[in-house]
Amino acid sequence: MQALLSVAPGGPETLELTALPDPVPGKGEILVAVKAAGVNFPDTLMIQDLYQIKPPRPFAPGGEIAGEVTAIGEGVSGFEIGDRVLALTGHGGFATHLAIKAATAVKFPNTMPFEDAACFIFTYGTSYHALKDRAAIQSGETLLILGAAGGVGTAAIELAKTKGARVIAAVSTPEKADFCRQIGADDTIVYTRDMDKAGQKAFSAEIKALAGGEGVDIVYDAVGGSYAEPALRSTAWNGRYLVVGFPAGIPKIPLNLPLLKGCQIVGVFWGASVFRDPAGHAKNISELFGLYAKGKIKPQISKTFSLAQAAQALTHLADRSALGKIVVTMDDG
């Protein structure tokens, strides 16, 4: 097998494509010939030791995979050789083969390409949990998404439209704004990449002008940093501010704002919710497969990289260039 290994903390340039013996599935495990691995923001942090989970080295990044079962370990039932499975693996996905716990594998429909399956659960699972379970989004509400052209952001656009919400997509370039409109965003805001005080004021004014009335009902914040406060200042009475991610840094928020706005700041920790509410998670995944089958959602894959180029995929994501999802495919697997 081949794997792109992190051998020392650092950026994508530190990753090394390495030949390794094929793994043997242990008790309760299945061996998956990985066909595609979704690229997610935590992958860029994990190789630098900047993520809360720090796997022992050497390890391959890649927390989300889709592939075919090629061997079955002792004590596993419910899987057959050749089954198409997707899984959240935490790491290890930038490889041609990976042994995973059978309990974490989800079979997916034959009609779903491996690339879509590898870009499905993380983003749609997060955004569905955020909008449905945490914000209780209602038809006719206005949703502002920060970082709307990114992985979880594009999923949030599509899902909000299935719920009948109005979407304002906020992004850092006109190209990203066009991309969001193509996916279904009703309005877009192009914010500055250097969000200083003047930028914050302008951003807040633009949100309020577009939202009308008292402001937006829901903010989906997948960016954080200095983008957070102007968005919170533009939230309506009874609004919900969803804390999703911090690629721009962890913001500090004056607590008088939620008081004055009569709004809620709501934490979204999808990974923990999966363990705390497995039945709710299973229901959400089943509903998401249903939306996919009806053509209501589809991973917005803008670029595909080979395993040998997977370091470039991480750079593409980390430098804020990616549109929607990017995926690594193991054609040589």
Ligand SMILES: NC(=O)c1ccc[n+]([C@@H]2O[C@H](COP(=O)([O-])OP(=O)(O)OC[C@H]3O[C@@H](n4cnc5c(N)ncnc54)[C@H](OP(=O)(O)O)[C@@H]3O)[C@@H](O)[C@H]2O)c1
């Ligand atoms: N809470 C949860 O349960 C949960 C689950 C999944 C993911 N997340 C988090 O959600 C965030 C987004 O994940 P993702 O996979 O959607 O990432 P992504 O595809 O890279 O999108 C992130 C977006 O953030 C914006 N951004 C602003 N400042 C940035 C910076 N300094 N570096 C990179 N991007 C920056 C970019 O949009 P603009 O250029 O348009 O600003 C980018 O499109 C990450 O922090 C991730 O860890 C949280």
